[in-house]
Amino acid sequence: MTRWTEKAYRQMAVKLGCQSLILRSAPLANPLLRVMFSTYLTVHLAPPAPGRLKLITTAVRHPRHFLRELLGQIRSDKPKDAIAGDTVLAIFQKPALGGVTSQA
Numbered sequence: 061m062t063r064w065t066e067k068a069y070r071q072m073a074v075k076l077g078c079q080s081l082i083l084r085s086a087p088l089a090n091p092l093l094r095v096m097f098s099t100y101l102t103v104h105l106a107p108p109a110p111g112r113l114k115l116i117t118t119a120v121r122h123p124r125h126f127l128r129e130l131l132g133q134i135r136s137d138k139p140k141d142a143i144a145g146d147t148v149l150a151i152f153q154k155p156a157l158g159g160v161t162s163q164a
Contacts, residue, residue, distance in 0.1 A: 082151040099126045
């Protein structure tokens with residue numbers, strides 16, 4: 061899945077008829093690196109080769125794109141006052157027959 065907000069996951073749980081939703085996410089290790097990576101993708105439309113030099117060079121050569129990505133990260137939903145990591149585990153639980161909860 062793409063980067064969804066907690067609100068979007070909760071709306072999906074309601075539409076699926078789930079009893080509860082559990083979200084688990086590791087904190088983002090380096091928010092600046094993610095901003096530089098998404099700037100690179102915006103400018104070049106392809107993932108970069110390993111290493112940070114191309115990321116830094118792209119951020120310096122395209123400051124407008126870099127600032128736009130940075131503002132997007134700053135304004136995004138922050139569960140528990142931290143920028144969420146790239147991986148989220150969403151556990152949707154539906155009520156099973158007989159009242160026992162099962163995972164969807």
